[in-house]
Amino acid sequence: MQEILKIFEEIVKIPHCSGNTGKMREYLINKIKNNGYDYQIDKAGNILAFKNTPVLALQSHYDMVCVGDAPKIELVKEGDWLRAQHSSLGADNGMGVVIMLYLMKRYDNLEFLFTNDEEIGLIGAFNLDLEIKSTYLLNLDSEDENIYIGCAGGVDAEVEFKASKEKIKGFIGEVEVKNLPGGHSGVDIDKEIPNAIKVLCEKIENVVLIKGGERRNSIPASAKAKVVFENERGEEAEIYSKEFLAFLDKLPHGVLEWDFEFKVVSKSVNLALIENENITLSLRANSNEKLEELKEYIKAKCYGANLRFEGEYPAWKPEITTLARILKSIMKSEYKVIHAGLECAVLKSKFPNVSMASIGPIIENPHSINERVKLSSVEKILNVCIELIEKLKEDYE
Secondary structure: OHHHHHHHHHHHOOOOEOOOOHHHHHHHHHHHHHOOOEEEEOOOOOEEEEOOOOOEEEEEEOOEOOOEOOOOOOEEEEOOEEEEOOEOOOHHHHHHHHHHHHHHHHOOOEEEEEEOOHHHOOHHHHOOOOOOOOOEEEEOOOOOOOEEEEEOEEEEEEEEOOOOEEEEEEEEEEEEEOOOOOEEOOOOOOOOOOOHHHHHHHHOOOEEEEEEOOOOOEEOOOEEEEEEEEOOOOEEEEEEOHHHHHHHHHOOOEEEEEEOOOOEEEEEEEEEEEEOOEEEEEEEEOOHHHHHHHHHHHHHHOOOOEEEEEEEEOOEOOOOOHHHHHHHHHHOOOEEEEOOOOOHHHHHHHOOOOEEEEOOOOEEOOOOOOOEEEHHHHHHHHHHHHHHHHHHHHHHO
C-alpha cells in the first residue's frame, strides 16, 4: 500500500479536472514508456498500453470531478480513510488508475485502457478509436467492492422557461443556501441528501435572480438568490412571476422508481443546475427503455418550457459474464447493478465479444468535498486483480 499511496500522491498533484487532462495524459505516457509498454493514443485522448499477448485489459478513466478547492488537493489520512481538505479527492477514478500503474510495473502480459473525460458524458469512451486484443475487460470504476454487471444510462435535460416579470417596490437582499453535503447524482440520489436548489426555492419569493448547483452530475450543495423584501419605501425592482416559482417547485428531484431484484434505484432525476430561466436536470435509468420513459415524463413536467436533451449515454444491460463468474469465485461478492454511468455500457457496444465486469474500492460521497476512500478496500481490490491475473495466466498457459 505504501507504493499505491505514493502513486496516488503523485497524481493528485497533477491537475486533471474533466476537460483539462493534458498534464495527466503526459504523466501516464511517461509511466507507460518507463515500464516498457507500447502505447497508442487516439484523438479523444484515450490511451491504450500493451505488451506481449494480453490475458486481461484493465480500464479506468483519468479525469476527475473537481469540487471545492480542486484541482488543488490536500490529502488528509484519518485511520483507514483518505480524503481531501475542502475539495473532492479524485479517488473516482484515480484509485483505478493507480492500481493499473502498479500492475503495469509487475506484469508484461496485460492491456491498460485509460479513457478521457468520462465525468462529462463518457466522451473518451464514445470516441474511442483503439482496439483491445484481450477477451476480458475489467473496469475499475465501481465503489463498493461488489461485482457490477450492469449500469444506468442517462441524459441531461436542458430547460429554458420563458418567465414573465413584474415590478414591485422593496429592499433587495440575498438569500443563500450553502455547505450542504452534495454527492453523486446517481449512487447518492437515494440517501436523502438535501438539494440546495430545492431548499432555496422553498424559502423564497419575489425573486430577481437565482443561481445554484455545481456540476451536472452532482447533487447541488449551494444555491443563492436575490430577492425583494416588499416595502413601499424601497426601490422599484423587477421580479419573476409566481408562475416561474411554481414551475421550479414542480420540477422533480430524487428517486422515481426502485429495482427490487438488484436492490437499486432504477429511475431518478437530479435538479442539478439553475441560472435564472436556464435549468439542467440529469436523468438516469437502468435500461434504455426506462430512459425513454423518463424523457417522456420530463417532457410532461416541463410542458410550456423549451426543452432539449443532450449528452445521452446508454445503459449496460445486466449480464453475468464469464469474467463476472471468475471474479465471484475470488471475491465471494454479490452481482450488482449501479445507478450511475459506467464506460462498460459504451465499451460493450464497441467490443461486443469481450467479457466485461466492473469492481472497485469503497468510495464514499464521490463528486463532493466529502469524498473519501477506504485504504484497506483499495488493497483488497488490488489483491483481487492480482489473483485474477494469475488465474487467467494459468488458464492461458
